[in-house]
Amino acid sequence: MAVSRSMLGVIAIVCIIVGFGIGFAARPVIAPPPPKVVEKVVEVEVKPPELEGTIYVGAIIPLTGIWGYAGENSKTAMELAKEELNEWLKMRGRKWQMEIIYEDTASDPKTALEKMKTLHGRGIKFFIGPMTSGEAKECKEYADANHIFYNAHGSTSPALSIPGDYLYRYAPDDTIQGPAIARLTYEQGVRHVIQVYIKNPWGEGLARATAEAFEKLGGKVYKELEITYPEGATDFPTEAAKLKDAVESLVAKGISLEEIGIQTMSYEEIGPLMEDAAEYDILWKVTWIGSDASALAPILIEHPVANEFARATNFICTVFAPGTARYPRMEQVKKYIEEKLGRTPDPYAYLAYDAVWTLGIALDIVGEYDPDKVIEVLPRVVKIWSYYNGASGYFELNENGDRAWADYALWAPAEEEWVRVGTWVGATDTIEWTK
Structure with missing residues (x-):
């Protein structure tokens, strides 16, 4: 793309030519006539700085x-x-x-x-x-x-x-991604959500934005059941056990497994998290939902247990969709x-x-x-x-220097590769399924 670098400037140079006509006489003193002013505009090429x-x-x-x-x-x-x-x-x-x-x-x-x-x-x-x-x-x-x-x-x-x-x-x-995850969760028939997320600014912010959007749709996020883990964690037996207990507590209230979902805000540690979750039969029977940092993660294709678990739980991730x-x-x-x-x-x-x-x-x-x-x-x-x-x-930048708008692609792990299964359209808050 040719971006114009036309940075020529026109400098108006005002040349003031002052002529003083001064008359001398002994008496009286004669005031001088007003100066003559001539204005000339000269066009000068001003070279911009150059790296x-x-x-x-x-x-x-x-x-x-x-x-x-x-x-x-x-x-x-x-x-x-x-x-x-x-x-x-x-x-x-x-x-x-x-x-x-x-x-x-x-x-x-x-x-x-x-x-x-x-x-x-x-x-x-x-x-x-x-x-x-x-x-x-x-x-x-x-x-x-x-x-x-x-x-x-x-x-x-x-x-x-x-x-x-x-x-x-x-x-x-993530004030844009949150509604995308919420709509995806709701369309999958989930009405009751447990969130598990990494405890950092991204995980906390996305969990909050998603919870707010999901509850506006009529769903419920159980804040008291949420599970967090620190940055750097690589094994999740404790978190998996807590998830099992949380799901069982909802079932005990009469909520069906089909209406229970687990929203995850994780990076590539989603692999070992799912590996540990796979130890509990009940966690295979609820819907798991992902987010942008897990989308297209190689580990969910390469790790046999995590791959099988993700496919069995209909795991789908949102990630912003490059436009045209x-x-x-x-x-x-x-x-x-x-x-x-x-x-x-x-x-x-x-x-x-x-x-x-x-x-x-x-x-x-x-x-x-x-x-x-x-x-x-x-x-x-x-x-x-x-x-x-x-x-x-x-795209354009908003007043905060961030991308001003976006749609979100929906990606799911298959046996050998990630597959795009749909798109969340931000303008209409709807999902267009492709598979």
Whole structure:
């Protein structure tokens, strides 16, 4: 896409030519005539600032840990975008190129902040990542204080939707995903819900948004039965036993198993959670519902017990659905990642791709390595870029710097791969089933 760089200015130079006609006589003193003023407007080409050399961007993303597969997808997408961007800059005769420095956060908030501080100490002021809301929250105070731009493209916690800060998020926040999960749950015949979620800003925010939306539909979420677990947990025998007890308590009240659902807000630890839950027959007989961080997780295909359990409990995940652009790049990015990694990318990979391109264009427009100036032009860049070329489809940023709207794709694990089974349409709060 050719983005106009017409930054010529017209400077009005007012040349004041003052002629003093002064008459001298002994007496009286004759006042001088008024000065003659001649105005000339001269058109001058003003060259804008221009970047030169290698411009560094930090990528602090999880390359290992509970969301390592998503970080790998994003890194691959960013490398593709960087190569394309640099070629575009070269074709336009620019004197600069982008280089991305990757650091693994393992989805750990303290590690994310440490990596940001280290790279900032080397002069880096622009970041893509971190990906989780817990990490984004941990970095926020430092980033705001030091005017560091960061695009946490996988963060969705509503608690981080704050105007005027330096955090941008190309994913929609969970006040949009919550209603999608609620509608999915309700359409599956579930009226009574137990929530199990990771205790971090993302898990807490999504659980709350989902509960509020589900109860507006007429369902009931049992807050007293909810189960949480800490970040870093890898085994869940205690949580599974509590889930069994919670379901049995609802059955004892006369509620049928068909109307009981378990909503999960988990990352890739959904695999061992289901493995432990599979120990109890009653947990096979209720509906399980997932969310974006579990969608397309390889473990639910690769782990035989978790895969069987997920399929038996009709486990379906919501994850924002990339939209359409005039000349979409989604298929191009999808094919590239499939060839490199051998798997279907999660939607956050498309956001990472768009993040590199839009940041690169914004930097080129302002011609300075200045986050404040980039932020001034970024919303317009996003709107135009995504309309024509967005891999994640056309979108705009709201007043909080987040994606303003979204539909949600519904994905379910089959025996050998994840299958898209429908779409939640945000404008109408309806589900269009495909399978």
